[in-house]
């Protein structure tokens with residue numbers, strides 16, 4: 001569990017083989033980002049004595065939305081989802097939110113939540129930027145990696161990652177999957193001499209030995225070690241010399257798909 005400046009706390013709830021459902025709580029109130037599994041969330045709410053006051057959905061994939069209906073029916077709480085008529089959101093009668101929108105929660109008076117539209121993994125993918133410090137990023141960015149392009153194009157995903165890269169370096173990023181170790185193995189094939197990446201490989205191995213999350217991560221660490229945020233410096237190096245950064249991204253994403 002992590003203490004934060006605005007008195008909210010954020011807890012990773014492991015689910016399925018490698019998902020994290022992110023629980024945001026203050027006092028007895030809680031919000032949940034991407035409840036793929038209702039039972040995992042109910043157990044955590046019960047253990048902490050929290051009531052669920054809202055559900056935030058980053059995109060329509062079942063491992064992010066599968067528990068939302070049961071939770072909503074139990075807690076009668078609002079659901080916020082991308083502005084898309086997908087059946088996964090329709091059955092929830094979700095509030096559809098757009099880029100730049102602010103979401104307010106009565107029971108979290110000090111919490112600000114801005115919606116960022118970040119297409120690529122899916123076309124409707126959004127992220128939630130809380131207290132201008134915590135980015136709940138679904139499947140856009142992972143520790144040392146990025147999401148697959150199920151619906152969007154490489155330039156779309158590249159632009160979304162560049163938007164994340166423009167946030168303050170101390171931003172804490174909360175991806176929805178524990179893929180860091182495998183992503184680092186791939187990143188080392190791209191930048192074997194990156195000492196920050198080598199250090200991260202050692203740190204990650206120690207955490208995973210004890211089955212601990214490698215997340216959240218920080219934007220500063222991602223900029224130093226995540227090849228998908230390093231396309232500009234890579235475009236100045238020998239292998240990709242004079243490539244456009246977006247073409248470096250496209251090439252790296254294609255390589256990662258078969259790694």
Ligand SMILES: [Zn+2]
Pocket residue numbers: 059061121139
């Ligand atoms: Zn997904």
